[in-house]
Amino acid sequence: MDIYIKEAVIHQFSPEDTELVLADKLLTITPKIEEYLRKKIERSYSDEAKTGQLGADSPFLDYLSDDLLASSITIANLWKEEFSVSENLKTNDLVFVRFEKNGVEQFAFLRISLRENLVHVGAESDSPLKLTQNNLPSAGSAPDEALILNLQTHKYHLIEKRIKYNGTFLNYFSDNVLQDSPAISAKKSIKAVEQTAQKIAENFNQADFQFQSKVKSAIFNHLEEDNELSPEKLANQLFDNNLTARLSFVDELKDVIPEKVSFEEIDSSRQLKKFENQKLSLSNGIELIVPTTIYEDAESVEFIQNDNGTYSILIKNIEDIKSK
Structure with missing residues (x-):
């Protein structure tokens, strides 16, 4: 799979005040970051992904433009309104990527739930281990949710997780964010x-x-x-x-x-x-x-x-x- 990362931006969602910490510039793509994003995207083309194709009149296509930062802010705010009603909220990084796959322009939205981890931070014999916040999972793991959209054909792959709201489980992403009905995985x-x-x-x-x-x-x-x-x-x-x-x-x-x-x-x-x-x-x-x-x-x-x-x-x- 030939993937070339062109641009990326990361916003963060905080469950404490259900607000977004919005980035004001694109991410600097280092080799390590490029590898991490590429592996996350590759894992999104999995047998667990739903598939579909957006029609020309799809509202979601109106959110996309050549300005990845502006598009990401619009979609992140839309996502927040739908996701924040969930009864089980965690800190999430919202990663937006523009990339090429086999020479064709693609758009990716990745939701990555952050973890708490113990790390060895010092030589003190009594307490060398510290609990750190906001740790990204390994590159080899699949994103918690992902939308990969072919910007030429508007075909997409979607990994989504239902949220629980008022005792009911909702496909909030496909129903309310993407506003489409994908085929099952x-x-x-x-x-x-x-x-x-x-x-x-x-x-x-x-x-x-x-x-x-x-x-x-x-x-x-x-x-x-x-x-x-x-x-x-x-x-x-x-x-x-x-x-x-x-x-x-x-x-x-x-x-x-x-x-x-x-x-x-x-x-x-x-x-x-x-x-x-x-x-x-x-x-x-x-x-x-x-x-x-x-x-x-x-x-x-x-x-x-x-x-x-x-x-x-x-x-x-x-x-x-x-x-x-």
């Missing part, structure tokens, strides 16, 4: 695929361990080969011999996944890792971990259903065995 989309497939399989008496493994294999293969998930393609693979089941699967997913789930700009490595192995727990206490690519190979693993209803697992062509 890739992570939740995959969970919906698994749950819907299991439900349809149960309705048609197919919900055994082999079907569950088939679902995992299908998701893994589609992500690895296509970098996307299509409900229609999955339906054809999972319920190839049952037209009614295929149609039911696609129809039930429409409310959650109107279109295919694309990993075009999203890091799919966590999902691939999740599905790269088949994990089986047997009734006799044996547990098996089989790579998905081998699991599907009949020359390597064979599942046999015996006449008495039990199963046998035949593992073939093993060249070497080691004890771990």
Whole structure:
């Protein structure tokens, strides 16, 4: 991912008086700061990010201009009005960044919750540790909230956390700040695929361990080969011999996944890792971990259903065995 940080500014939100400490100039971008911001932005393209595209008439686009400092102040004040009603307020840095990704202009808003940390500050034997305030989390951790907006296409990635207000949880950022309805995250989309497939399989008496493994294999293969998930393609693979089941699967997913789930700009490595192995727990206490690519190979693993209803697992062509 080719990211070039161009400009950045940081404002701070204080929970004590629910006010903003506004910067009056842009941040000086040192190599360490550039690395920190770049890693935070990279973590925002995650499978937990919701996605969408702002229309030409979006009010949020009116807040953006070529003056990053002015734009950031406008958006920070709007954010504060919506966020400050939360019942659990902490000190936050509000980071606004203008950057290029693969040569295309992007805008980023990052909310980073600050921490209290113990640090070793002196040589005094009785009290060398001090509690420090307003510490930034490590560069490798994801921001608490993030909006990454492509300034050319107006497509966006959004990591948002609901706030609690009067006993109700609100998607305050997408509803009130961004004023848009994003699609659910890739992570939740995959969970919906698994749950819907299991439900349809149960309705048609197919919900055994082999079907569950088939679902995992299908998701893994589609992500690895296509970098996307299509409900229609999955339906054809999972319920190839049952037209009614295929149609039911696609129809039930429409409310959650109107279109295919694309990993075009999203890091799919966590999902691939999740599905790269088949994990089986047997009734006799044996547990098996089989790579998905081998699991599907009949020359390597064979599942046999015996006449008495039990199963046998035949593992073939093993060249070497080691004890771990």
